[in-house]
Amino acid sequence: MVDPLTSVVTLLQPKMAYSKIVTGAGRWGVRGEFDHAPLFCCVVLEGKLRYTVDESQLVVEAGDFVLIPSMSKFSASSFEVPLEHEWQSQPALLENGEHRNGSLSADADVRTLVGFCHLTSPDSALLLTLLPKLVHIRGDLRLSALVQLVIDESRSQRPAKEVVLERLLEVLLIEALRSSNNAVTSPGLLRGLADIRLASALRRIHENPEEPWTVALLAKESAMSRSTFFERFSVALGITPMEYLLSWRMALARNFLDRKKTIAEVAALVGYSSSSTFTVAFTRHTGMPPGRYFKSRQNAGEGNSGMAIVAL
Template sequence: MRGESRLTTLVQLVMDECRAQRPARQVVLERLLELLLIEALRSMPICNAYPGVMSGLADERLAAAIRAINANPAHSWTVAELAKAAALSRSSFFVRFREAVGVAPMVYLLTWRMALAKNLLRDKSMAVAEVAERVGYRSASAFSVAFSRYVGQPPAWYAAEEDV
């Protein structure tokens, strides 16, 4: 990452903000760190030898499907709908997605939903049923089963454990 002037500038801004005791310092630091992460990810060489979301986003067609999932995780996505968003046949989309991202589209969707659910549960501003609905489950019990299978513990336990 050396020689990336944008990264250097952002690191300098973060350091300056850390040293200063200006109003809204925390908010500014959060935004600068978000930008720093984005720029670091953008600066990484994207290589087909390393599947992942960044490789998927580098593919224009797959990026459309990934953005659709990320923008609306509660939608009842099907491979056919995602393939349509990517302007590919279902089989071509499935193979291309799996090769680029490293997992099948529905596994990516599940992973994204569970990551969002974990954040919402940590935040403690919503009940489990609300989290379930927000991430695309029609019932709290279906969500609880999926979450428990994915995380290894029920959502209520996960939320309570975050207090410790």
């Protein structure tokens, strides 16, 4: 049985690129915008603060974990909303290596560990459309244990501290994505997998993407009427069943092309009856024909694409 979440995470190829301790003191606010939206995660170690990410607002407190697969515009602030002149573009770097928002002389009343991930897959933008825009987890026992490990390591002075923190944050990422039962999420794959009936259809799509799936067939897999399935799927995932199927097939197609499979082979593997129909669908969805995509990947090499990291 193919696990849809494992499929997506495997293709995303997440790699923790950067992590740091960020503290806040007094009344403060920091805001900015990323040119290339990174995957962002945050563990709240002490205190509480407000986040506004792409117009979604939430209050987070000690023990919470926040995951934002694709963050562009953001703001973070003290629980008491700052005045306009108190907003910063980035925190100050302290002598101890921590980053500070607000007063530099006062004791910190909020402490967080934030991390940024590179998504090394060339399909990251496409795959991120399958994930929720925001995951906020509170009260999950397994995740709480991992968070405690992160807290202990962040306060230690043990050798290889930074390496251990990066690995722990990578594990937190995976655990957060599969802890959908205790997560407050926006529409996306996690919400769909939390619905037992929709999860059946999602597993079938990922197990057999080459099948000639229709809404009626997927509804049958979910033991629902066609109209009920269509509405329930669209609300939970934020896209229609056929849009999800197409996005997943195109992500797989690009992965197969990277592995040097022929266009005819790829077409068959992702459910197209001929190379020409696959080429039309691939071109419409990705903006270039599969042959040109393959050549562009060869010319670019197999190195990871760079990503700007902005202080938060």
